[in-house]
Amino acid sequence: MIGRLVLLTPDDQSSDLLGQVLKAKRIVFDRCTSASEFIATLENASPSIALIDSEGCASELLPLLRTILRQYPSLVTYLYNNPVADTRSASLELSVSGLFDQGVTPAQIIAEIENQLGLLGQLRDQGIFGHSAALIRAAETIVQLAQADVIVLIGGESGTGKEMFARAIHNLSRRAKKRFVPVNCGAIAEGVLESELFGHEKGAFTGAAGRREGYFESADGGTIFLDEIGEIKPDVQVRLLRVLEQRSFMRVGGTEQVSFDVRVIAASNRDLRDLTDEGSFREDLFYRLSVVTLNAVPLRERPVDIMPLIQRFLEIRGRGDVSVDPEAVELLLRYSWPGNIRELRNFVESSLVTLADSNISKFSVSEYISRQTRSNRQLPVVTGHTRQTADFQLIYQALLNLAQEVSGLKDLIVSNSDRGRGHIAPEFHADMEIQSDGASSTLQQMERQMIADALEKVGGNRRKAAEMLGIGQRTLYRKIKEYDL
Template sequence: MNPARILVVDDDPHARDLLKRLLGMLGEVTQASDPKMAAARMAEEGPFDLVFTDMAMPNAGDGLLVLHEVRAHLPDTPVIVVTAFGNIEGALDSIQQGAFDYLSKPFDVDAIMRVARRALEQKRLVEENRSLRKQVDRGAMVGRSPGLLEVYKQVARAAATSVPVLITGETGTGKEMVARALHRRSPRSTGSFIPVDCGAISESLMESELFGHARGSFTGATGARRGLFEEAHGGTLFLDEIGDVGPKVQAQLLRALQEGEIRRVGESAPVKVDVRVVAATNKDLKARVAEGLFREDLLYRLDVVHLHLPPLRERREDIAALVEHFAALHARGGVAPVVAGEAMARLTAYDWPGNVRQLENVVARALALNVTGVLGPQDFPEPIGDAPKKLIGLAGDMPSLAELSRRYAAHVLQHVGGNKSEAARLLGVDRKTLYKLLEAQEPEE
């Protein structure tokens, strides 16, 4: 974790120096002598994780100015107000206006450190929750096709149990997304979800990675280490690309599923584990059993509940919803772009060998390079954007550039609730140009 960045605002240099010495144990401390300098520090030196500000700075301004500046530009950054003994009312006002806490002078060293650590922990939790929400949004199961609706039903039923689940489907269909959905909806949701890419770990390392090892059990084992089965105790272990696991680890996985226990490499004593195993593969495991490459008894243990994810080409009716979802997820400035009808038709017609993962990457790339706010066929790479019209039965939606600009301007205006100044700011134009864009019409034949 990076050291915290803390801003101290006080017109008293002795107070600033004292806070810098104390808070320096928690991270990097920047000083400012008044609200104006504090605003400059925030603008020039980037975001801060925590702000301490004096409440009353007679020759410089009010600490509430600092509070308002932080709330406006760094809403997740906690602000701790420092007040003189006789100014508690002002401190309480600051709490009502969003301050995290207040401290009175003369300073209590223990109180300063205690409140600062609590504030930084809150900041960390806010950022962690935002990151988790993004992951959930990114992994949202989007679509209403019959095949996907059946998957929804099976996930809902299986989530309530702890039996192993095998998820099959082509690369990029969202197998890990479904595994996470199973975990989130299960009684184990408060436990850990541990994903393992079995195809990316060599056979020699897989045993230690999954089951742990004792000190000195092999060259380089300088200390004992818990494996991922133990890390996932009480939660879910997701074994992606299970078909790539070798015979030795297959035998150990079978024992873990049958007995509910594992043995660390170099130890003889078993360790009990309470783990739900969800496995996934893009291979035909029955064919691998027939070839002698996968244990039949392990397949039976893994395949208690079977979820199959259809490829994107078999649920084309979901593509438009997925495009809109990914466009909103990757939109710049919070405004999702308009996708022209021809572009959407060609996206829907494409077979997507990389499935949902490929679609997201293509939409994200198009947004990164597009400056108009309207995605057309030219924004997508071959062969997607160059698919012949006759293959997709286009209705001939080929609006002019002026009309596309008008549509996007109207879209942005609707997004900001009709606020023309805000719409102009997001579009990077003045209000006069915005009016011209909104008034643009298709030229007459």
């Protein structure tokens, strides 16, 4: 069910058509014709959903989305009437929950919003919070996979919530009343992994005093989650492939086949296709596992979810009264969160320990980011990347941070442009270009060159180039289009 909605459009015909659909569905809504009226409505009416005319509000759209992201993070925002050929679509999508191109009817728009909110509600029931476009796409896939009893391979960086996705698939499936058994393959010693997975018979090895069930047996009827599947050794890969194909196994030291009814969900923070190319992961096992794939998007590519997640973590700790300084919000949104949701949760919990009052300040966030930056630079980290790839990522992320600082300076000028009355200064408008002695254009040139170099080094393979740069493939595709590479 859609809660109170605010509609922003200067176009009366568009408003009338959408209004008819909303009234027919008995959805309470407010119509605004300007950004200032829209902000006032957010303050006074507290709607939960916003629907903004992308073309009709083009001149004030970007500043408005920045304001929503920073000051009204719980607002679920959709854009409609978006030009099909709009080159900004990929970047706009990072700031909203959905985007509807021109030609999509009002009835289709409202029906899709209802559907997506329903999907997000199902994820919330599983402990997964947020409302970014990336999370909505994941929700659609999760709900579909829950009904299809097939092997699933979940990819994504560490801390992106791969196990949460796997649990959601299990809990929404027909196997929900049976066990969900998580197994961290990378944390189990090489010599005992086979016994842990498939069990052993008495006397199978020194110390085997009796028969023991493995994880596959204990998960019978339910789901087994094989995390960090890329870490298992070749001999275990062979055994696992045979088990998946035959749907049976022998315990270590045993002679009888044991049948099982278990759904398998695997996950890896490394690209199994690359491991296959390197020869460290069997190609036939890769294809057996990747019947269906699901990607857990890194937090830096879903900034819409950062503040809602922080609020959720505060509520879990019983500190929903804690607020976050506006300047601290700015830093939190710009930080790249290399540890993703896990790091964000750790940040919230550590902040509560040292909190002087009920406010997370700009100073505490700045100190945290500085500590993390120093730590990341000084400590060797096992990443699964080559030295060249690691260097590329460090340089590119530094370049992105610098670009964000320049962008932040522009935002600061815009936000303070009306505070300087009484001072001699030129009139400033949000849609004016800021002259910066070529700084922005130089940064763009550097970024373009780094992307071009990465593509050249990997023979044009966009997936590998994205990994080398430490960014998502969607971001890379957008940059390639933006820079005409």
